[in-house]
Amino acid sequence: MRLGRRNGLVVLAAVVVGVLAAGWLVWYQTIGSRLVTLDRSGGFAGTHVSVSVFRDGRLHIDGLSRSRGPVRTRLSGDALADLRTALDAADFAHMPSQQIDRKVNDALLYRITYRHWRVLTNTPELVPGLAPVVERLTDLLQQYST
Numbered sequence: 001m002r003l004g005r006r007n008g009l010v011v012l013a014a015v016v017v018g019v020l021a022a023g024w025l026v027w028y029q030t031i032g033s034r035l036v037t038l039d040r041s042g043g044f045a046g047t048h049v050s051v052s053v054f055r056d057g058r059l060h061i062d063g064l065s066r067s068r069g070p071v072r073t074r075l076s077g078d079a080l081a082d083l084r085t086a087l088d089a090a091d092f093a094h095m096p097s098q099q100i101d102r103k104v105n106d107a108l109l110y111r112i113t114y115r116h117w118r119v120l121t122n123t124p125e126l127v128p129g130l131a132p133v134v135e136r137l138t139d140l141l142q143q144y145s146t
Contacts, residue, residue, distance in 0.1 A: 036087060038137040039111040042122075051137050053083060064145050071144045083136050090129035092117040099127050110134055 035055045041048040049063035057080045061071035075083070092114050099121040101107070107122035112133060121127050124134040 037113045038134065040108055042107060042109045044106045049141060051140055059140065061141065061144055086132040086136055087114055090133050095119050095127055095130060099123065101126065
């Protein structure tokens with residue numbers, strides 16, 4: 001079957017739109033729908049673990065242990081609401097992007113990503129408003145590490 005030039009352009013445009021729509025869907029499902037991510041690394045053992053909570057309550061935890069594998073589950077409505085309250089109260093817009101205490105050896109390093117803000121710290125309790133967020137996310141790590 002031979003397509004005319006005009007029909008060929010229509011088919012090409014349809015393919016391009018389809019590819020762009022599929023790319024947007026993949027982006028939204030993996031990054032765009034993410035509410036908050038905590039990456040915790042370092043310490044004496046040199047560990048790395050990541051916990052991501054998505055807007056719809058999905059919870060992804062990676063790095064707990066090699067034998068266990070990744071955790072994929074869903075937060076309860078109350079737990080998600082509690083996390084959102086802590087995030088709203090944290091005031092990320094006025095937090096320093098980095099707060100590192102150089103006197104602390106072998107400390108865990110926390111990187112929190114919320115919306116377009118990233119905060120890097122080894123002492124979350126010294127960043128006003130950040131400790132309750134880190135506490136809720138590390139509680140999830142504790143809950144699923146056993």
